[in-house]
Amino acid sequence: xxxxxxxxxxxxxxxxxxxxxxxxxxxxxxxxxxxxxxxxxxxxxxxxxxxxxxxxxxxxxxxxx
Numbered sequence: 001x002x003x004x005x006x007x008x009x010x011x012x013x014x015x016x017x018x019x020x021x022x023x024x025x026x027x028x029x030x031x032x033x034x035x036x037x038x039x040x041x042x043x044x045x046x047x048x049x050x051x052x053x054x055x056x057x058x059x060x061x062x063x064x065x
Contacts, residue, residue, distance in 0.1 A: 003052055007045050014041065 015038055022034040 004049050007049065011041060011045055 018034045018038065022031045025031075
């Protein structure tokens with residue numbers, strides 16, 4: 001659970017910085033790159049969180065047997 005919280009905090013800080021930077025630069029290629037990278041980071045966080053929660057659930061079920 002700690003990994004989810006710290007990962008979410010890191011994503012929020014990164015997105016705040018890069019979106020602010022893209023807004024201040026306001027060049028289309030840079031904005032496109034920031035949007036693509038932001039989507040990739042969010043998708044990776046989602047997949048990592050899902051895998052981590054699944055592993056945690058399996059660990060608890062094995063310990064309960």
